[in-house]
Amino acid sequence: MRDSPYWNPKTETLPREDLRALQGIRLARLVDRAWHRSPYCRHLLDEAGVAPEDVRSFDDLRRLPFTARDEWMDCQAEKPPYGDLLAQSPEDAIRYHATSGSAGRTPLRVLDGRADWKWIAECWCYGFHGFGIRARDRVFFAFSYGTFIGFWGAHYATEKMGCLVLPSGNMSTSQRVHLIDDLEATVVCATPTYALRLAQEGVSLGIDLAAGSVKRLILSGEPAGSIPTRKRLIEKQWGAKAADTAGMTETGTITMFECEHQPGGTHIIEDHFIEEVIDPVTGETVDYGERGERVVTSFGRGMIPLIRCRTGDLVVKAPASTCSCGRTWDLYDGGIRGRVDDMLLVRGTNVYPRAVEAIVREYPGVDEFQIHLYTADGIRDEIEILCEVRPGYEDQWENIARRLRDDLSAHNEGLGFDVQSADPRSLPRFETNAKRVKDDRVVKGDR
Amino acid sequence: MTAPSAEGKDLLGNDLTAEETRLLAVWESLTALLGDDLPPSARAAVQEAVAALWQAVNDLALTDECPPV
Numbered sequence: 001m002r003d004s005p006y007w008n009p010k011t012e013t014l015p016r017e018d019l020r021a022l023q024g025i026r027l028a029r030l031v032d033r034a035w036h037r038s039p040y041c042r043h044l045l046d047e048a049g050v051a052p053e054d055v056r057s058f059d060d061l062r063r064l065p066f067t068a069r070d071e072w073m074d075c076q077a078e079k080p081p082y083g084d085l086l087a088q089s090p091e092d093a094i095r096y097h098a099t100s101g102s103a104g105r106t107p108l109r110v111l112d113g114r115a116d117w118k119w120i121a122e123c124w125c126y127g128f129h130g131f132g133i134r135a136r137d138r139v140f141f142a143f144s145y146g147t148f149i150g151f152w153g154a155h156y157a158t159e160k161m162g163c164l165v166l167p168s169g170n171m172s173t174s175q176r177v178h179l180i181d182d183l184e185a186t187v188v189c190a191t192p193t194y195a196l197r198l199a200q201e202g203v204s205l206g207i208d209l210a211a212g213s214v215k216r217l218i219l220s221g222e223p224a225g226s227i228p229t230r231k232r233l234i235e236k237q238w239g240a241k242a243a244d245t246a247g248m249t250e251t252g253t254i255t256m257f258e259c260e261h262q263p264g265g266t267h268i269i270e271d272h273f274i275e276e277v278i279d280p281v282t283g284e285t286v287d288y289g290e291r292g293e294r295v296v297t298s299f300g301r302g303m304i305p306l307i308r309c310r311t312g313d314l315v316v317k318a319p320a321s322t323c324s325c326g327r328t329w330d331l332y333d334g335g336i337r338g339r340v341d342d343m344l345l346v347r348g349t350n351v352y353p354r355a356v357e358a359i360v361r362e363y364p365g366v367d368e369f370q371i372h373l374y375t376a377d378g379i380r381d382e383i384e385i386l387c388e389v390r391p392g393y394e395d396q397w398e399n400i401a402r403r404l405r406d407d408l409s410a411h412n413e414g415l416g417f418d419v420q421s422a423d424p425r426s427l428p429r430f431e432t433n434a435k436r437v438k439d440d441r442v443v444k445g446d447r
Numbered sequence: 448m449t450a451p452s453a454e455g456k457d458l459l460g461n462d463l464t465a466e467e468t469r470l471l472a473v474w475e476s477l478t479a480l481l482g483d484d485l486p487p488s489a490r491a492a493v494q495e496a497v498a499a500l501w502q503a504v505n506d507l508a509l510t511d512e513c514p515p516v
Contacts, residue, residue: 008506018459022508025458029511092516115498115514122502271506300505302513 005260005325007129011271012327016320019328023274024057026299031055031064034305037087040075041305061274061308066283066295068310069250070102081109088113088303097149099249100350100412102343104358107411110149110249112303117156119272119300120253124157124245126269127257130325131216131243133187135162138213140185142176142194145169148413150221150348151189153253163187173201177209184213191348192224192234196379199237210239217242220254221348222381224443226266226335244335250309251298256332263323265331272300275330276308277317280340291316293340294332314338342437346373346383349415353437359407360385365393365400368427375442384418388427397421458508467509474504481515 006012014022032052034041045051048065055063075083082090093111101107112120133139139158143151145167158165166185168176177198180188190198195217202209217240219225225244234242244266247254255273256266268275277292278285286292294313298306318333344351353371360369367390376382385404389397401419408417430436455463463471477500480493494516501514 010507021459025511029513033513113498114494114516115501118498118502119505122506271508 005130005132006327007126008271012126012130012329014271014328016328019270020058022271024059027058027061027274027297028052028055030297030299030305030307033087033302034307038305039084041085041087041307044307058274061276061297064297064308066308066310067306069108069312072250073101073103073106073108076109077106082111085305086111086303087305093303096147097152097249097252098147098413099149100352101355102352103355105355105411108249110252110304112252112301116252116301116303117153119302120153121156121160123247123253123255123269123272123300124154125161127243127245127254128154128157128161128163128218130257130259130267130327131218131241132260133158133161133163133216133218137186137216138164138166138183139187139189140166140168140176140180140183140214142168142188142190142198144414146414148349149247149249149252153247154189154218154220158187173197174205177201177205177207180209180214181207181212186213187216187218188214188238188240189218189220191221192219192230193222193347193379193381195219195234195242196237199234200377200379210237212239214238214240216240218245219243220245220247222345223336223338226258226264227443228264230443246313246336248296248311250304250306250311251296252301252304255296255298256335258335259323259325259327261323261325263325263331265318265322265333266335267320267323267325267327267329267331268317270329273298275317275332277315278310280310288317288319288330289333291337294336312339312341312343314340344371344373344383344437344439346381346415349413351383351412351415355411356385356408357436359411360387360404363400363404365390365396366404367391367424368429369436370422370427371437372440373438374440378442381441382418383415384420386420386422386427388422388424391424458511463509467507470500470503470507471509474500474510478512478515 035045035052050063092113095112098107098109141151224230231242243258245254245257256268258266274297276295280293294311294315296309313336315332318331320328320330342353367388370386372384405417405419477497497516504510
């Protein structure tokens with residue numbers, strides 16, 4: 001049993017009908033707890049006319065209302081800082097995290113308790129173990145360890161598994177490459193973009209990472225982890241196998257991972273989540289093979305009950321039999337394929353154009369602007385704000401640009417923005433439904 | 448908190464293995480300790496242990512309880 005390729009053989013190979021039954025039991029527990037402990041959820045369920053005792057099996061899922069990040073943010077705005085979503089007292093929390101908000105300056109804030117953090121790590125363990133990582137591995141994290149939840153859970157997962165963890169915190173890229181090389185890391189965790197950046201730095205330093213100790217890469221934060229051409233490039237530059245994973249601040253952890261068989265998609269962790277794929281317009285469930293919006297219900301996060309949360313991610317579900325690994329868990333073919341809304345993913349950070357606009361519009365010296373994304377050196381996503389300077393503000397431009405750069409970074413998880421001036425009347429104007437994004441990146445996630 | 452699984456069965460109605468039975472016994476023993484008047488060092492250790500062990504009893508579908516920490 002201890003040599004099992006599965007982290008939890010009992011549920012990873014559960015027949016589908018038993019898996020549905022288990023999800024139904026856990027759904028009933030979730031709704032009961034949410035209704036009794038979270039005022040936000042109780043209000044939501046009451047409005048939908050659903051009482052806890054109405055939910056007894058998986059089939060009752062469709063009676064539950066959808067939720068979304070915007071509504072969550074609204075509740076935090078009404079009752080700052082955490083809204084009334086929490087199902088436990090904030091005093092039970094042991095950590096605060098945040099991610100970029102979908103509008104304006106306010107971030108989405110989350111709290112987690114002791115058991116939550118153990119569960120967050122647990123879900124990552126499914127992914128690490130499923131990709132062949134074991135206690136003997138030395139796992140390097142290219143991660144800043146800030147308020148963005150990112151790889152925090154992955155860090156704890158690998159500690160729990162008994163791996164040697166190599167954190168890199170605020171190190172430079174050069175220092176990170178040296179650490180990977182010096183301590184002979186066998187696994188590297190990074191965004192796809194940064195995995196390529198590290199490889200590029202290795203070449204500059206004369207360190208041949210492709211011939212080195214790293215055998216596996218765990219990718220997260222961007223769709224490129226499942227885009228075949230990008231993935232092949234990463235694997236070639238590292239001489240290692242790469243696995244895609246995906247999570248979000250709303251769940252605190254990953255909900256899917258690519259197994260060692262590398263089926264070209266990510267298994268859904270179906271004993272801890274229910275993942276639906278819906279038509280984003282009608283809200284109706286779509287079939288296997290059809291593209292739709294991912295909706296997630298999470299069983300394990302005690303502080304934050306997550307019920308039918310519309311993620312805005314575009315996915316295509318495939319049956320478990322698509323993969324030869326023996327898991328009975330369905331997959332997302334090609335991982336996350338894009339967005340329903342206008343959210344941009346830039347080096348693992350969520351950027352909402354309307355939130356950027358809200359900040360830019362606070363600067364009277366900016367007359368018109370455009371969000372421009374491009375790929376630098378063929379590998380690195382960059383974001384710049386092109387600004388037409390309002391007449392009369394020309395001599396203040398350098399100061400405005402510096403403040404705007406800092407402001408945008410502070411409200412987008414520290415992401416580096418470039419701010420450049422554009423010639424007067426050179427940027428397009430929009431009367432309505434402004435689309436001020438120009439995306440020239442090699443990989444945008446939409447396929 | 449909802450009811451634990453039926454005696455000797457997991458949430459899906461399967462008989463517990465010997466190892467699962469022992470795990471569940473440790474879980475019940477640990478959670479019972481949370482009600483005791485423990486010194487801070489022991490209380491924090493038990494809370495950590497409960498949070499950790501819940502992952503096992505939950506993963507194996509041995510209990511429908513939510514972790515009491």
